[in-house]
Amino acid sequence: MASPRSCALLLALGALPSPAQAPPPPAAPAAAPAPPVTFRASLWTGFAASNRSLDDGSLFLRPVERGDGAFSVEGASVGVDVALAKGWSLKVTALGGRAGEVLNLTSAESGTVGIPEAQLVWTGAADTVHLGRMYTLLGMEFLEGTSNITASRGLLFTYAIPIGQVGLHWRHAFNADWSSDLWALNGEDRVKDNNHGKTYGAGVNYSPGGSAEKAIALSVYQGPEGDALGAAAGSGAEGRKRTRMELCFLWTWGDFALTGEFDAASEDLAPGTLPDAGPREQVKATWTGAGLIGKLKLSPDWSLFGRVETFSDSTGIRLAGDPAVAGRGLSKHADLRATSLTLGLERTWGPTYGRVEVRQDSLDKEVAEGAGKGRFKNATSLSLQWGARF
Numbered sequence: 596m597a598s599p600r601s602c603a604l605l606l607a608l609g610a611l612p613s614p615a616q617a618p619p620p621p622a623a624p625a626a627a628p629a630p631p632v633t634f635r636a637s638l639w640t641g642f643a644a645s646n647r648s649l650d651d652g653s654l655f656l657r658p659v660e661r662g663d664g665a666f667s668v669e670g671a672s673v674g675v676d677v678a679l680a681k682g683w684s685l686k687v688t689a690l691g692g693r694a695g696e697v698l699n700l701t702s703a704e705s706g707t708v709g710i711p712e713a714q715l716v717w718t719g720a721a722d723t724v725h726l727g728r729m730y731t732l733l734g735m736e737f738l739e740g741t742s743n744i745t746a747s748r749g750l751l752f753t754y755a756i757p758i759g760q761v762g763l764h765w766r767h768a769f770n771a772d773w774s775s776d777l778w779a780l781n782g783e784d785r786v787k788d789n790n791h792g793k794t795y796g797a798g799v800n801y802s803p804g805g806s807a808e809k810a811i812a813l814s815v816y817q818g819p820e821g822d823a824l825g826a827a828a829g830s831g832a833e834g835r836k837r838t839r840m841e842l843c844f845l846w847t848w849g850d851f852a853l854t855g856e857f858d859a860a861s862e863d864l865a866p867g868t869l870p871d872a873g874p875r876e877q878v879k880a881t882w883t884g885a886g887l888i889g890k891l892k893l894s895p896d897w898s899l900f901g902r903v904e905t906f907s908d909s910t911g912i913r914l915a916g917d918p919a920v921a922g923r924g925l926s927k928h929a930d931l932r933a934t935s936l937t938l939g940l941e942r943t944w945g946p947t948y949g950r951v952e953v954r955q956d957s958l959d960k961e962v963a964e965g966a967g968k969g970r971f972k973n974a975t976s977l978s979l980q981w982g983a984r985f
Contacts, residue, residue, distance in 0.1 A: 635674040635688070639740040639982030642666045643747065647974040650965040651918050655974035656933055656956040658917050659697045659748050662976075669980070670694030670740050674712065682719055688712035694738055701758060701784040711738060711759050725764040728786070731757050732764075732776070732798075733814070733841050735856040735888055744854070744890050746950040746980035750904040750935050754913045755858040755884040756841070757783035762793070774800045782820055783837070794818025794837075808847035815840045820862060837862035850892040858884045869910060869925050878927055880910040896944070900952075902937040919962040932959040939978075947983040954978060 644664045645654050654662035661667050674688035690698055691708045698709035714727030736743050736752040738759070752758075762780035769775070778796035781787065798814030817838045839860035846853050861881045864872075872878050886904035893899055908914045911929035915921040920931065939952025954976050961970040 631678040633676040635676070636672065636985040637739060637741045637982065638671045639669050639980060640666050641669040641740075641746065641981075642979040643976055645974050645976040647964055647971060649919055653918050654976055655919055655962075656750065656914075656917050656935065656958065657747060657753065657976070659693070659753050661693055666979075668692040670738075672739055682717050684716045684718070686712050686714050686716055690738070694740065698738065698759060702786045704786060721768045723766045726762075728759065728761050729764060731760050731783075732812070733757065733843070733858075735843055735845075735854040735886065740980070741948075741982040741984045744888050744900050744941075745902050745937055746939055746952045746978040747937065747954055747976075749886060749888075749902055749937075750906045750933055750956075751856055751858060751884045751886050754906055754908070754916060754933075755860070755882065759784050761786055771805045772801060772803055774802075776800065776814065778816070780818070782818055783816075792819040794820075808852070809845065811842075811844040813840075813842050835863045835865055852890045854888040856884070856886050858882075864910070864912070868912070869927055871926050871928075878910065880908075880912050882906070882908045882913050890941075896942055898941040898943075900937075900939050900941060900950075902935070904935045905932065906934075907932045914958075919964075920958065922963055923960065933957065946985065948981070950978075950980040952978050 643662050647655050652663055670692040672690045677685040688711055690711050695707050695709040699706055714725050714729050717724045733756040760780045765777045767775050776798035780794040782794045796816035800812045802810040820835055820837045842857045844855050861879055864878045864880050866875050884906040888902045890900045908931045911925045911931050914931050935956045937952055937954040941950045957973045961972055963970055
């Protein structure tokens with residue numbers, strides 16, 4: 596088909612039909628263009644084995660991962676982005692595999708397929724607004740596994756932070772370097788309200804020149820969290836007040852990238868939550884965590900990575916998510932501290948990759964390995980992962 600410029604040239608050369616010729620039929624009205632649609636997909640599988648065999652088959656301090664000693668689908672995602680009118684767009688993502696199960700578990704839903712993202716997005720000159728289901732911006736790791744650096748989920752991802760949220764997020768860019776965030780949410784990982792209140796948050800971000808390789812973010816949240824999940828949640832209860840602060844950064848020097856995270860949080864536990872507390876005693880639980888992930892690019896296809904983390908839990912309410920630790924029971928004076936060290940290698944082939952890592956997890960208190968077995972503090976594991984993004 597001739598371009599508009601070539602059509603103008605034909606007119607100038609007198610290449611129009613003569614008056615004796617029949618006039619051309621009127622052009623049909625142009626159809627409205629279809630909205631631009633972008634599809635996304637990813638898949639990652641994994642294998643993990645440990646020198647400590649727990650009765651329920653889980654890995655020590657890694658309850659969100661399968662430890663059955665066989666390759667399994669850790670996650671698969673399919674997403675679509677649809678550009679709408681006047682700066683609006685629609686973003687939807689479905690997540691399956693073990694990652695989908697974990698997402699549903701934390702948000703009191705069932706099934707193996709979860710919906711981490713179902714949101715309307717409005718983008719302006721200096722502002723972006725998200726409304727609906729969305730991934731949390733907290734943390735240095737992602738629920739979508741192909742976006743991570745390591746082959747396993749770290750302590751901070753597992754115990755310190757939520758993985759999703761439902762509500763409103765507004766980001767305002769002051770200039771190319773600085774931006775702010777405001778949130779109004781149902782609560783952490785809450786798909787539906789289980790209380791009368793909302794969780795509110797605010798954050799400030801620094802990224803020189805809007806760089807994707809250098810950024811620092813500080814955020815704070817506060818709101819009521821329900822005393823239980825699902826049908827056990829108190830109807831209309833305000834829940835317990837939870838406050839958290841997080842500092843996260845990413846900084847790149849040539850072929851080396853360093854990601855860091857610091858978390859500090861507290862919440863007022865409902866009376867009766869801890870067995871050694873009085874029936875009306877109000878106990879404040881606190882937890883803190885810190886971690887670093889480094890990645891060194893050895894060549895276009897090979898990279899070396901490492902992670903070090905520490906996590907402290909004053910009452911054991913967070914670390915009780917691990918079956919082995921839960922056996923110790925919750926306590927006002929639990930004062931548990933977990934640490935983890937990971938070292939691994941990654942090989943890429945275009946959009947696909949393979950990762951292998953060795954990891955050691957430790958707890959400062961002994962736990963039972965299983966019925967009729969001994970007690971231990973440390974566990975060493977081997978993890979393999981293969982994934983691809985499309």
